[in-house]
Amino acid sequence: MAMRLDRYLASLFLICFALFQSFPTEAAVKKYQFDIRVKNVSRLCHAKPIVTVNGRFPGPTIYVREGDRVLVNVTNHAQYNMSIHWHGLKQFRNGWADGPAYITQCPIKTGNSYTYDFNVTGQRGTLWWHAHILWLRATVYGAIVIMPKQGMPYPFPQPHGETKIILGEWWNSDIETLVNQANKLGLPPQTSDAHTINGKPGPLFPCSQKHTFAMEVEPGKTYLLRIINAALNDELFFTIAGHNMTVVEIDAVYTKPFTTRVILIAPGQTTNVLVRANQPPGRYFMAARPFMDAPVPVDNKTVTAILQYKGVPNTVVPSMPKLPAPNNTRVALNFNKRLKSLNTPQFPAKVPLKVDRHLFYTIGLGANPCATCQNGTQLTASLNNITFVMPKIGLLQAHYFNIKGVFRTDFPDRPPVQFNYTGAPLTANLGTSLGTRLSKVAFNSTIELVLQDTNLLTVESHPFHLHGFNFFVVGSGVGNFDPSKDPAKFNLVDPPERNTVGVPTGGWTAIRFRADNPGVWFMHCHLELHTMWGLKMAFLVENGKSPEESVIPPPKDLPPC
Template identity: 40%
Template sequence: MQSKPYKVATMKRRSLPAAAAALTAAIVFFLSTGALPAASAIVEHTFVVSQVKMKHLCKETLVTVVNGQLPGPAIEVTEGDSVAVHVINKSPYNITIHWHGVKQWLNCWADGVPMITQLPILPNHNFTYRLNITGQEGTLWWHAHVAFLRATLHGAFIIRPRHGASSYPFPKPHREIPIIIGEWWELDLAQVGWNMAHGFLFYFASASTINGKLGDLFNCSGVAEDGYVLDVEPGETYLLRVINAALFSEYYLKIAGHKFTVVAADANYVTPYTTDVLAIAPGETVDALVVADAPPGRYYMVAKPNQAPLPDTQTPEYTTRGMVQYSNSNSHGAMQRSSRGAEEEGDGGPSGDVPVAPEMPDTHDTITSFYFHGNLTSLRHQRSSLVPVQVDERLFLVLGLGSICRKGQSCKRGDTNETILLATMNNVSFQLPAMTTPLLEAHYYHTNGMGTLQELPNRPPRAFNFTDPALIPYGPKEERLEPTSRATMVRRFRHGAAVEVVFQSTGILQGDSNPMHLHGHDMFLLAQGLGNYDASKDVARYNLVNPLVKNTVVVPNLGWATVRFVANNPGVWFMHCHYEFHLSMGMAAVFIVEDGPTVDKSLPPPPANFLTCGHDDNLVPDELYLQTKKSGVSWINGV
């Protein structure tokens, strides 16, 4: 069953609360941008979430998907449109859908985070998300905000300019193609999510994918898996909308014999940047132009994950590849594996049936990612926002791992089964409070339970050499820093506050990078660096003129990144690492943005038919809580 978009020229009739909310959002946008109202459409999709069997690597696996597809259906809209997505949950899991990077201006109710912004959609229940797409254009994506299930529940969300492709700030492409990098799992993903949240680690995917296909580096009984094939015409320009939907890995993407011109990232235009390799972490999107200017033939498109070098734990991570094939080149159906392997660069055009393979960065080459992100700057564009110069609040957030005792207050640390390993910010791991009302609803109605929240600390409880590689292995130095705690960490910001956050990666039990994602807002990436952040010298490096604007910022391996954002979108917004294992282990917090002084700067009430704890059509809170407990999966994971 395919998702069917419907476009109409006039607005549909709505209930009064929904119409009032939409009108308020429209007025705010037009007043703030000076834009004149233009004809818009309502785009409708139906998402049927169900389980189907898919066969790869000689094994049938039961996977949870939307409309029987992997990846799921793409949502394509024009800036200014409204979107209605009717989610019909025929899976055995509680589900929410998050619209990753969509600002949700005055519409936090539709952000799709279980028990943060809404009750989850229970099995055999339905829910409709209504989104207003204003002030954004480019490549975003949607995914389940359910631990690990986003590996199979995801798809592209493409916003085109209201004046058409001719208004792109780059040459109009011949075609636009989503390229979704993902992973293939042969495990029960919901169970893996529960296990990770409870300290049982070491679960890994079986393969990597491009647009759901494993490619010819993988085989079933000697027969190569199908790979993604992009057919191109000589001389034409193609816009690749690249999305990393993987759970665990940042990827390098290359096409043999071709270069990319990066023109956007996270639905924000960038100064055109030419490179032969893209670096893209989970949660990120990159728009890149590719000109089909190589000799006619076949060229491998290779996606290779990177990971931190030793002494970091080395995990199974898989390279995959598809094909770029010229329309007049020799094609005999299935892709064939190059006898030279995926690591060799062809010395010119293709030879016979052997496609050209690119030379890829080393698995442990993380500096290529550092320079790729550091070379991107914002394009001066009509939608460009000014960087806040004056800062109202500053946070220094140290990202790392830690542990709590499985039983009691005292236990043996280090390499022992007496502890549960957690991911932390400023030495605290996020957990949802013992309440059955979503935080957004409790915040809006000022109900009980908000008093149990703990303020996210401005800084870590102690200073140390955050990036000391000696902290990565278990040992006496690491064990002194390992003890941590769990809490529902929130940070409140007055409306309009300019906030600066320094994200500092650490070496505590790992030296990973951290793709940090903030819901409801974009962030200005002012600077990044390796080692420990030092304000006395690093502030001078801040780019306050044209910094990259992102919703997901990669904090480098054993390094730091500084961002600023304006807290002007009232609501309760999740902020977390987009590595799924870090999120399930608690590397998250909630940012609460208060209402402004006027109605048009305040969060409207929940829309009609919203899933609230008092809604007659839903289970009462106690029943909902007991059902979730019975399923054995925690609220933080959203199932």
């Protein structure tokens, strides 16, 4: 039934898309109601109450078209405070709709509502939404599908059908309880008990034969898979037995197409691929498993779903694909190297060639004193040795209304001390400074930011997400960034453009963006564990000279603090 419904919705979507191309219409207003409710859900032989949107896990898909206005009224019936982030939507001048709790808004309290009101401008493709408070995005998440403007075809062959593949994580126990217990000990919570595809772990897990996602295909036809990594803490390899995938889009930006057997996708990222049903009719597993090339524990079990050719009975045992080893750095780095912007006259890569401000941020794990914790210390994380402290009111409100004492604007452009960032592990002097410190940026200035992993405690790969902007990934490497040599190798012609990028284990990534969106914009590691530990900061982008270059006034129903 689920397979038929999914196929019906995808077909209906493609028919509507074709009609939009034939009959141009004005931009529409799309309205959605999100009721935050607790519902009992069973997975892996365990039933537990989870927080959902409209009782669905994953939540509903937002379908819009480039140029549309979107109104999502969120009503909170759960016991937790709530906020929703529309991951990857730029929210031009409109940080009030961005969603991270205590950054651009105070959360929606139990029994209250807030309408996220935003325009989808200059973006098309696959994005997603998720809770942006506590660890609630473990179950509160869903897809955003943005159709191109009417009359605007895809820059790749029109698929026969499409399917969303949302990768997630599942804990048998209540995740908020686990996190609270771990924080009291100063340690990380246990890893998840399973990964999921569209909320389902697949038949390799106990009690999961009925909790298996399947998509039906017809021989010779091509399908678009919209793949989203909604996992909290794991980068994932994804592959399909017997089938190649052609990558055509990342983070709602078209890419130069290339064919691969496996993709790597970090938490927060989206990847659109074309799959041609060109194998002998049968049943084929789609599978995902973590990539982790550092000595850090992960949930290394394999989640599966089924690609099933029409007419093949369910009794046929699916073929299993060969996934890369969990620590296969070569496959991970090679995949990311192949990503390039499409960079055509219609979809240009507007890479900033002149840089107004160079930033260099070190990523570190650490330990701060904690009298009540298990070892007398609490694990922590920092950028430039600063562990970010969340404020009690929204930073955007404090900025807009000029409320003093909430934050400082002295986040340093460089770390306080230079050292051999990726040398032998450093296990002494791991303390960090605490503060709510922002980096103030001039409107329309161009920024180059180098994110450098360090071996404080351990090296590790970190996916970083910047709110309010896309950026260009102009360079990446293993080891310490060399400012005298590495910039000469930057790709300034067709680098990948995205909103979330992985910093390689024991390496660095350089990004560039134009700060043309005024407001307060969060930047953080998209591993929930590290964000909780303080691996985050925010940019305060100043207003421009005109009202059209300034933050718009807040909506009347903005949640009170």
